[in-house]
Amino acid sequence: MDRETSIQQRYLGRKGLVxxxxxxxxxxxxxxxxxxxxxxxxxxxxxxxxxxTNLTLLLFFIV
Structure with missing residues (x-):
């Protein structure tokens, strides 16, 4: 991949990360x-x- 076709990745910054x-x-x-x-x-x-139906909730917590 050369520099012209590469896609720029956006940086979130500290505030965006929080x-x-x-x-x-x-x-x-x-x-x-x-x-x-x-x-x-x-x-x-x-x-x-x-x-x-209660098992579905249990699986949600396990996964």
Whole structure:
């Protein structure tokens, strides 16, 4: 690859890195807060036992 065809990578900087890391650490908490109230509806919609929908939450925490 020569210099003319290479793509410039953008540098986030310190402030951008802090914002990116804050968003990255907030994602699990937000997704859990959105998922927990929906568990009963998921159980009814897919017509599965409650323990199976609880296992999906367990797998989320493990992975």
């Amino acid at each position: 914002i990116f890391l804050a968003a990255l650490t907030a994602f699990p908490a937000l997704s859990t807060d959105l998922y927990l109230p929906a568990l009963p509806d998921i159980t009814v919609y897919f017509d599965v036992p409650e323990y199976q």
